[in-house]
Amino acid sequence: MDILIFFADINYQFGLSDVFEDLDIQGIEGQNSKNNLFYLNAGIRLKL
Numbered sequence: 001m002d003i004l005i006f007f008a009d010i011n012y013q014f015g016l017s018d019v020f021e022d023l024d025i026q027g028i029e030g031q032n033s034k035n036n037l038f039y040l041n042a043g044i045r046l047k048l
Contacts, residue, residue, distance in 0.1 A: 002045070009041040 015035030 005045050007041075007043060007045050011037075011039050011041075013037040 013036070019033045019035045
């Protein structure tokens with residue numbers, strides 16, 4: 001979204017492959033280890 005010189009971006013990225021294939025930590029075994037990411041960028045756009 002752009003409003004004058006201000007901007008905001010919301011993104012979500014999901015991973016399809018496992019990050020940790022052989023993870024044997026108690027309580028984590030068998031859990032989903034995909035690399036999922038949510039982030040928000042906001043700021044002022046300057047034209048130089």
